[in-house]
Amino acid sequence: MFEVIDRVKPGLQKLIAALRETYPYASVLAVADDCRSWSISRGGVNIGTPRMGGGTGYVVRVFDGTGCAEYSFNEFSEEKIPGICETLARRLAEQGKALEGAAPLPTPVPADEPAALKKETAWKVHPRDPGDEAIVKKLTALREKALACDARILDAQAQVAYRSCRKLFLSENRDLDQTLMWTTAMVAVMANRGQEIKMSYRPFSVLGGAEVLDDMDAGVEKAAADALELLDSQPIAPGEYECVCDPDTTGMIVHEAFGHGVEMDMFVKDRALAREFVGEYVASPLVTMHDGSAVEQTATAFFDDEGTLTGDTIVIDKGVLKTGMCDALSAARLGMAPTGNGRRESYERKAYTRMTNTYFQGGEFTPEEMIASVKDGFLLESPSSGMEDPKNWGIQCMVTTAREIKDGRLTGKIFSPIVLTGYVPDLLKSVTMMSKTPELSGSGFCGKGYKEWVKVSDGGPYMKARIRLG
Amino acid sequence: MIERIKKALDKCGISLWRINEMTEETAELFFVRRQLDTRRIKDVHKYEVTVFRDVEEAGRGFTSVQLIASMEDGQIEKELKDAYYAAQFAANPPYALADPVQAPPVEKAGELAQAPLAQSAGKMVRALFAPDTHEDAFINSAELFVSRKRLRILSSEGTDVSYTDANVNGEFVVQCREPEDVEIHNTYSYDGLETQALSEKVEEALTFVRDRARAQRVLKSGKYDLVLSGNAVAEVLSYYVQRSSASAVYAKYSTWQQGEDVQGGDAAGERLDLTFRATAPYSEEGIPMEDLPLLREGKLQAYHGPNRFCRYLGVKPTGNYKKLSSGNGTVSFEELKKGPCLWAVTFSDFQMDPMSGHFGGEIRLAYLIDGDTVTPVTGGSVNGSILEAQKDLTFSTDRYVTSKYDGPYAVRLTGVSIAGAGE
Numbered sequence: 001m002f003e004v005i006d007r008v009k010p011g012l013q014k015l016i017a018a019l020r021e022t023y024p025y026a027s028v029l030a031v032a033d034d035c036r037s038w039s040i041s042r043g044g045v046n047i048g049t050p051r052m053g054g055g056t057g058y059v060v061r062v063f064d065g066t067g068c069a070e071y072s073f074n075e076f077s078e079e080k081i082p083g084i085c086e087t088l089a090r091r092l093a094e095q096g097k098a099l100e101g102a103a104p105l106p107t108p109v110p111a112d113e114p115a116a117l118k119k120e121t122a123w124k125v126h127p128r129d130p131g132d133e134a135i136v137k138k139l140t141a142l143r144e145k146a147l148a149c150d151a152r153i154l155d156a157q158a159q160v161a162y163r164s165c166r167k168l169f170l171s172e173n174r175d176l177d178q179t180l181m182w183t184t185a186m187v188a189v190m191a192n193r194g195q196e197i198k199m200s201y202r203p204f205s206v207l208g209g210a211e212v213l214d215d216m217d218a219g220v221e222k223a224a225a226d227a228l229e230l231l232d233s234q235p236i237a238p239g240e241y242e243c244v245c246d247p248d249t250t251g252m253i254v255h256e257a258f259g260h261g262v263e264m265d266m267f268v269k270d271r272a273l274a275r276e277f278v279g280e281y282v283a284s285p286l287v288t289m290h291d292g293s294a295v296e297q298t299a300t301a302f303f304d305d306e307g308t309l310t311g312d313t314i315v316i317d318k319g320v321l322k323t324g325m326c327d328a329l330s331a332a333r334l335g336m337a338p339t340g341n342g343r344r345e346s347y348e349r350k351a352y353t354r355m356t357n358t359y360f361q362g363g364e365f366t367p368e369e370m371i372a373s374v375k376d377g378f379l380l381e382s383p384s385s386g387m388e389d390p391k392n393w394g395i396q397c398m399v400t401t402a403r404e405i406k407d408g409r410l411t412g413k414i415f416s417p418i419v420l421t422g423y424v425p426d427l428l429k430s431v432t433m434m435s436k437t438p439e440l441s442g443s444g445f446c447g448k449g450y451k452e453w454v455k456v457s458d459g460g461p462y463m464k465a466r467i468r469l470g
Numbered sequence: 471m472i473e474r475i476k477k478a479l480d481k482c483g484i485s486l487w488r489i490n491e492m493t494e495e496t497a498e499l500f501f502v503r504r505q506l507d508t509r510r511i512k513d514v515h516k517y518e519v520t521v522f523r524d525v526e527e528a529g530r531g532f533t534s535v536q537l538i539a540s541m542e543d544g545q546i547e548k549e550l551k552d553a554y555y556a557a558q559f560a561a562n563p564p565y566a567l568a569d570p571v572q573a574p575p576v577e578k579a580g581e582l583a584q585a586p587l588a589q590s591a592g593k594m595v596r597a598l599f600a601p602d603t604h605e606d607a608f609i610n611s612a613e614l615f616v617s618r619k620r621l622r623i624l625s626s627e628g629t630d631v632s633y634t635d636a637n638v639n640g641e642f643v644v645q646c647r648e649p650e651d652v653e654i655h656n657t658y659s660y661d662g663l664e665t666q667a668l669s670e671k672v673e674e675a676l677t678f679v680r681d682r683a684r685a686q687r688v689l690k691s692g693k694y695d696l697v698l699s700g701n702a703v704a705e706v707l708s709y710y711v712q713r714s715s716a717s718a719v720y721a722k723y724s725t726w727q728q729g730e731d732v733q734g735g736d737a738a739g740e741r742l743d744l745t746f747r748a749t750a751p752y753s754e755e756g757i758p759m760e761d762l763p764l765l766r767e768g769k770l771q772a773y774h775g776p777n778r779f780c781r782y783l784g785v786k787p788t789g790n791y792k793k794l795s796s797g798n799g800t801v802s803f804e805e806l807k808k809g810p811c812l813w814a815v816t817f818s819d820f821q822m823d824p825m826s827g828h829f830g831g832e833i834r835l836a837y838l839i840d841g842d843t844v845t846p847v848t849g850g851s852v853n854g855s856i857l858e859a860q861k862d863l864t865f866s867t868d869r870y871v872t873s874k875y876d877g878p879y880a881v882r883l884t885g886v887s888i889a890g891a892g893e
Binding site for chain 2 (some may be wrong): 004036041042043044045046047048049051055056057066067068069070071072073074075076077087088091092094095097098099100102103104105106132133136154155190195196197198199235238239268269270271329348350385386387388389391392394395396398417419421449450468469470
């Protein structure tokens with residue numbers, strides 16, 4: 001499927017050689033993309049090619065006297081090499097003139113140490129193999145099952161999407177080749193109370209293929225029941241409560257509240273409070289946090305979009321902040337080794353420090369024991385959105401459902417929607433219980449600010465902490 | 471390439487199709503303080519082909535594929551055949567494709583569309599940093615994207631139109647280190663070289679970040695008269711955009727009828743006056759775009775959206791709009807803030823959920839106003855419902871303009887629930 005990469009590789013190697021005649025460093029990332037999505041709702045059936053990866057194209061990185069520069073394009077052949085070199089040089093010169101000599105941010109030229117690999121992730125069933133007809137039939141059946149749950153259900157949506165891509169990173173000393181595939185799915189159920197529509201959904205994700213379809217049946221009835229429960233939900237009385245977070249909510253706290261704050265391009269910009277806390281307790285000793293490709297989820301990769309090999313970064317070890325995650329440019333500026341977190345939305349976009357698979361390790365309790373330990377609080381479920389605040393470690397996370405717990409039992413009362421606020425270390429230091437098994441979910445995309453969407457997964461165990469809710 | 475695609479479509483027996491050709495070039499600059507972090511340029515040329523297929527008793531389906539010029543003919547044919555095969559399983563009730571349009575190319579006027587990208591980027595960078603002259607509050611980092619596009623739309627129905635577009639957008643972070651080290655994240659987007667508007671936005675952001683640095687976490691939980699400004703006003707109004715879309719009405723997610731008083735007859739405040747602005751001569755389906763009244767006196771004037779859903783509802787297809795304007799505004803911003811209220815200036819992320827009508831976000835800077843006493847506060851969160859708030863809206867006569875919004879700078883909502891940060 002990705003033969004184009006083999007076809008252009010000799011030409012790209014010649015491009016690197018041509019660029020090296022002018023620049024002390026040159027690399028190219030080539031991406032070949034294959035995406036498809038299938039969905040069904042009351043609005044109809046849709047089969048599409050979502051733009052989640054940006055398509056097939058190339059990005060060249062060079063260093064010149066001013067620092068790092070990049071050129072993204074999507075038409076390449078050996079004949080175009082002189083034109084690419086000329087365009088890059090001319091436009092950088094034009095830009096330099098228009099900026100009237102703006103000072104560069106000092107950045108050492110990358111070391112470009114030798115590395116070579118060719119790897120691919122595994123899948124059981126390629127999403128194209130069942131065929132469009134079979135997938136649409138499966139989604140139709142899931143939707144009808146959800147609609148049959150209760151007459152108050154307004155609509156149900158079922159969808160599946162996958163992205164398979166091959167990435168080739170070449171520099172003078174690096175030849176890295178990987179093929180990755182993830183597949184995600186979702187069942188969403190909507191019920192209405194007048195003009196107000198309540199929605200509940202169940203996400204599914206796998207580093208793999210259409211085998212994720214087998215998991216979807218189990219989520220339909222739960223999504224329907226949750227949507228109907230939300231019809232009777234109430235606004236919560238603002239305050240600080242004992243909370244048990246489900247693994248998805250733990251994941252949102254890991255990712256949004258803490259993870260963005262240890263993306264080390266923020267250290268370079270003096271935008272992250274975490275920089276002052278390396279080596280210090282920022283969380284309860286029950287908290288150990290990982291990021292990387294030691295687990296198989298949707299953000300697993302063998303190398304990042306700057307040609308750095310990936311691994312397992314222990315960010316927090318038993319409550320102590322050990323390190324952040326780092327892209328190659330930021331690592332050079334900070335004088336440290338990159339961690340394989342330089343990621344791009346697509347070949348058309350800049351690489352930033354980005355999370356991959358980010359999660360808290362498990363503890364020793366069961367979810368039932370944790371709920372039983374709460375005198376007056378809530379079980380938080382179904383995170384809906386979150387936003388980072390690396391500078392001040394403020395929390396903004398939203399969850400759809402807070403289930404009331406009184407004297408160790410769920411009362412059946414539901415509150416929604418819920419805004420989580422507060423100071424990140426306060427929340428993490430208040431963690432008193434973790435369940436045994438972390439669960440990761442990779443159904444969503446993560447933005448840097450309000451853009452630059454990349455596939456990530458996050459999660460953890462059930463987690464008990466004190467949290468301000470509103 | 472267009473002729474190669476047409477030939478492949480013909481060879482594959484595909485008689486209903488649309489081709490969207492897009493070329494884009496950009497100049498992108500990234501700064502840490504005033505130092506250049508990275509420079510980027512981009513030249514891409516893409517073709518998206520949508521193929522339609524009629525299926526007996528099932529209706530009409532479609533799928534799309536993205537093609538690039540370096541593909542060989544055999545690969546193009548394979549992609550198109552694959553899409554055409556899939557389209558039969560995506561059949562929905564039948565509908566007519568967008569009406570054919572043929573017109574001369576439309577060239578965007580103005581300096582941004584005409585001048586070299588590097589030159590435009592240089593002017594905007596100077597505007598960005600011009601107010602950055604203070605010791606206490608400064609630009610921490612910034613990004614600038616200058617983009618120029620040429621788009622062409624062709625269809626099997628006979629459409630052949632093209633136009634050019636240009637945009638400048640980006641973000642900047644302002645920081646103030648004393649008495650507390652804080653920042654505020656800002657975004658901007660303009661259709662022209664709006665150097666003065668960008669400088670004013672930076673100047674305002676520097677004022678806000680100074681106030682955030684001395685803001686106290688003293689906000690108490692309760693009901694407040696809430697003043698929202700800038701992008702948050704557009705976000706609140708997005709509820710009406712989503713609920714009036716043809717796709718939402720067709721799917722029965724919205725029960726709104728044309729002519730219906732969707733703001734509610736018991737609304738005591740200003741009646742909503744909203745209009746869509748056409749920012750491109752054609753939609754991506756080739757539908758000619760023109761300004762469209764959406765709400766007048768709180769009553770729905772029109773559904774809007776892509777061809778298929780508008781056809782289903784029996785209304786004229788409008789295309790998807792990207793800019794909303796509001797004619798509301800009865801008092802000056804200074805008047806709007808009089809009387810006890812909370813002016814929430816910046817959030818970590820302010821969002822409207824168009825399904826539930828709930829809006830909210832964590833407050834990064836707000837001013838607690840009570841007579842002559844103005845207290846900067848931080849922390850806490852807004853949790854409101856437009857279904858309640860729309861009954862009493864007051865808009866400022868001061869205006870705010872971006873590439874996506876043109877309307878009042880601020881709106882005052884009564885009795886909104888706030889979770890405090892101070893107790």
